[in-house]
Amino acid sequence: MPTRKKRVTIKDVAQAAGVSTQTVSRVMNNVSYVSGETRQRVENVVEELGYRPSTLARSLIQQRSYTLGIVTFGLKYIGPSRTLNGIADQADKLGYMLVMKELDNFDTAHINDVLGSLLARQVDGILWAAPEISDNHDWLEEHLSSIPVPILFIAMQPKQGVSSVSTDNFQGAVMATEHLLGIGRKKIAHISGPLTWWEALERKRGWRETMEKNGLDASERCCTEGNWSSASGENAFNQLLDAYPDLDSVFVANDQMALSVLREAHRRNIRVPEQLAVIGFDNLPESAYFYPSLTTISQDLQLLGEEAVQTIVQMIQARQNNEAVTAQPRFIQPTLVVRESA
Amino acid sequence: MPTRKKRVTIKDVAQAAGVSTQTVSRVMNNVSYVSGETRQRVENVVEELGYRPSTLARSLIQQRSYTLGIVTFGLKYIGPSRTLNGIADQADKLGYMLVMKELDNFDTAHINDVLGSLLARQVDGILWAAPEISDNHDWLEEHLSSIPVPILFIAMQPKQGVSSVSTDNFQGAVMATEHLLGIGRKKIAHISGPLTWWEALERKRGWRETMEKNGLDASERCCTEGNWSSASGENAFNQLLDAYPDLDSVFVANDQMALSVLREAHRRNIRVPEQLAVIGFDNLPESAYFYPSLTTISQDLQLLGEEAVQTIVQMIQARQNNEAVTAQPRFIQPTLVVRESA
DNA sequence: CTGATTTATGTTATCGATAACATGTTATCG
């Protein structure tokens, strides 16, 4: 039976070192005056007892928890978890802890609940990393002013007075489409993500506007809609082939769906890239090993997460100092990765 | 400029409702006697002011935080994040919050630090979801008894007196190998993960022991080692072909590396599965869409995470009630998913 | 040498909640 140690508190240390708790506190935080001798004595006791100040108690008195609340969605997918990785990294560097909540639906009641439980934890700021789908951000935005801590959205439509950090999905789609144009393709189709998602809309818009700018067909027959999954990509591609049989290339809104396109093309003996150029979006670690390897738009989600943390911490500090915060949308630029498929 | 609301405390509510803070507390927690009229009045005020009890303060007095500490590693990969997803789900159901720490190296000092910061947050229990590599668990296990809260390891070598939940990697490898035997293959090669990882060792052991039991060759020339990445899979496969050119099938320790094998086989005009049967491990969402679709061992990481939370919560409650806890390793059985590649 | 500073430490109040205890009012029962 292991010794069930009781938590060591500041009082234990104070008593063992023969000083007041305040002095222990001073030693721990390196503030104010403490004589070298006393400091040494206290430090020895701290070491010996394995004392760690309770962040709980500290947060309570200081009204500051050095904790960020993270609201995620779809963690089981690679995208959100790479963002989370960036967040975790940067939070660690800046001395913040993370309290995580996964959102599984977008009911107002549930959102309110999640928000409330984070606030009850006295988080210093909130990172909202759940995607913008239909109007699921509306309620939140309306209530922004009544949330007592700064909040920053990851991947949302830029909006006046709301802080956000997003990949520039539109620009990414433009780059993808222009790359296809650059290799001489004219009949460029598009398989989009679910059009309730802001990100899917942006990618589609990038494709459409680029096509139109070049006087090319971007009508509805040139595109179909998937739901990001490989399975849906297969369907979407088959539909597309029916509706637009003479396409010469396709911009697929994510790599998972693009994978299905490659596979289905192979099955139908459509040669990639000769007969059909394919370009994806996301740059999964596996995409370089698809057959043929996938040309794609790489979004740096790790960086996205890191920037998000930096920004929210700035917002927290600004508020602390009672400075005005100008809420601003920010964008991270994606990059084109050229491989065999286009 | 939004109104920068101050936090609403129990005192505010008490004052506004004209009762003592204790009565408010009673209403919030539904304990002891409160008259219907008073309850209603307090509830109205709570609603009106948007009061939420501070979990911080509550945790402090109750010596219980309803928070679990999670130590993760390699979040940017799909495996850990699916486990995390299961953890988040189940924690939510059982009313626990998560405080997350990502581990980026295995220095004793760093491990101690991470542990300490979780304990300072007064977590009620810890889930150690960082992989067992070489002897990186040793220090932890030695110090188990001095950690004042229960700790449960995810995916570690079963050990007397240590609680853990793991996928049965050995059994999964046995299933994979037996499946290949079942379709008449005899020259079964293996591409392992990095052999410093416990999971890689187990998978290799499953393959080796099954081969030996059937009197087949499982010598070192029949296997090579990768590092889980697709890139390493390509190298490992090429080496394997040099050392063991007449192999008829290969069990690859994860799907990412298996993807490279499929691709390289295609490039060399080796027909899969006719000339070379391939089986992977993990069952990535994309694996069904590889070409050909990949037969693999599916480990239910979501479930793993859920079981882990259930177990740690039981441990917490047992300790709360001063019951004895018998630390036990537990296993989750993987399943075989047969597709085209084998 | 004396008053102002600097140094060193202790005491009390506080953060926001609940536990433990106290007290008064209504029912209930023999």
Added chain:
DNA sequence: CGATAACATGTTATCGATAACATAAATCAG
């Protein structure tokens, strides 16, 4: 009808830390 139990509410102590204030000794400046 008086005693006991059930109901209803308030008061004080407490969790573990830091802030704010207080005090005393040592150092320093003129």
